[in-house]
Amino acid sequence: MQISLVDHFSRYVTISDADIEIINKYIKRNTFNKKEELLRNGQVCKSLYFVEQGCLRMFYINSKSTEQITQFALDGWWMADFFSFMDQLESEYFIQAVEASKVVTIEFQSFEVLLKEVPQLERYFRIIMQKKIAASQLRMKYLYEMSKEEFYYHFVNSFPEFVQRVPQYMIASYLGLTPEYVSELRKKNQ
Template structure:
């Protein structure tokens, strides 16, 4: 398995498929680099979803607004994670979600037409994305299991113990939103654990 300090995306690709440095230079040309400041939006609800994002540095979250205007986080992405509204991206429709930077963030983005061309030009990336999407789908099913199976307290502690990188970098109110809890309840169970 190839390793290079040249680019984290190159390293990530080579965890799943074999890409030469020469091929990577061409692959890289399909993508744009975007720098996002903290709280800046990458994607807005009710707009066309025509990009997929790979996080090079930083952290983002994807959320929707309820009818009451409450933010509900459905996904986070740190370094080496992909994020978009995959269904809207695939169908080339408007999204129901926002994607916002939690920290100053750098992403690679690829538009739908370029993504399709990329997969045509580099068939091994079909395998790469299949593996990535299988992992993401499996994770979303496990999240549903935890929401049905665990108490609210168990859900919170399971998340913070199994995903410490999120617990350290993501504000508690966003973790609460992701887990379907209120920020007040999270404060309460954290205080209870400390005492």
């Protein structure tokens, strides 16, 4: 389901037609193919990415030379390496399209100007960041509090759209599990 950026803004703050004209000056709409990279390790994250339709993932290569997924973004979600974006430093992450995706980007130089010209977006981004931090805190609590099996079932029941759209090995990586263990859990549940 496609979710427009302006509709998403409007869920949290009041946006006028004049604001929409200003917003449209500072955003770019892009289409990315499945497996296409938006950011590579060593590059500076120059944009914030809003998924209007599709799915992105952020990952790094761990000490065992395997991909460790840290985030997903489905329709209506934001993604960026915020450390790299805020300080314009090299990223330690990759961002890649899991499926063909329609993504709105706001470049670093445009972001501050946009916030000045449409001040209510400051409030919008504060709300979104608070939600993102809260979700991250809850994920860490579950990671430490639940067994691996409980963590997997909690995730699958809370986010059934992921199971339909994201390959099993990626879900395993995100949850810190092996693909084999996830396969065993799925067979056990059938």
